[in-house]
């Protein structure tokens with residue numbers, strides 16, 4: 792079985808894991824490394840001990856889909872909307888320059904919920920807190936990786 796290492800559990804890494812899982816199914820074992828304690832990257836959400844009270848997005852505040860992306864990636868937006876992870880942003884944001892055709896979405900459960908959705912949909916991979924400091928020509932696999 793092939794083993795695939797994805798470094799970084801932000802939106803890019805989580806979507807990569809999700810898409811690879813869809814293509815490779817059980818033909819590959821995915822491992823995701825991130826130097827941080829949790830997934831999210833620049834779409835991280837901080838939560839207090841009682842997570843139902845409030846949360847704070849530490850990076851992205853909302854998601855913008857250009858007209859072209861809304862069309863080419865419509866399946867992703869549909870999936871996230873039907874899972875309740877995205878909702879159309881329908882209030883006024885001071886300073887936001889609206890571009891014709893762009894759609895803005897908020898994330899009711901925090902922006903990290905989008906990243907976590909793609910990670911969890913990518914199946915039974917291993918998430919490790921690990922910082923990659925250099926990339927050797929051939930990664931030596933071992934010790935459970």
Ligand SMILES: Cc1cc2nc3c(=O)[nH]c(=O)nc-3n(C[C@H](O)[C@H](O)[C@H](O)COP(=O)(O)OP(=O)(O)OC[C@H]3O[C@@H](n4cnc5c(N)ncnc54)[C@H](O)[C@@H]3O)c2cc1C
Pocket residue numbers: 798799800801802803804824825826827830831832833834849850851852853854855921922923924
């Ligand atoms: C303040 C702010 C506001 C933003 N607002 C918006 C917005 O309103 N709308 C919008 O659409 N976008 C917004 N963005 C942009 C959006 O957050 C990013 O484009 C997106 O999250 C990038 O995802 P990524 O996975 O490519 O990178 P990242 O989220 O940066 O993920 C990279 C991950 O790799 C990990 N990593 C890095 N190096 C290593 C290493 N050597 N070893 C192991 N792990 C490593 C990091 O810990 C991180 O988790 C905003 C960003 C910021 C910072």
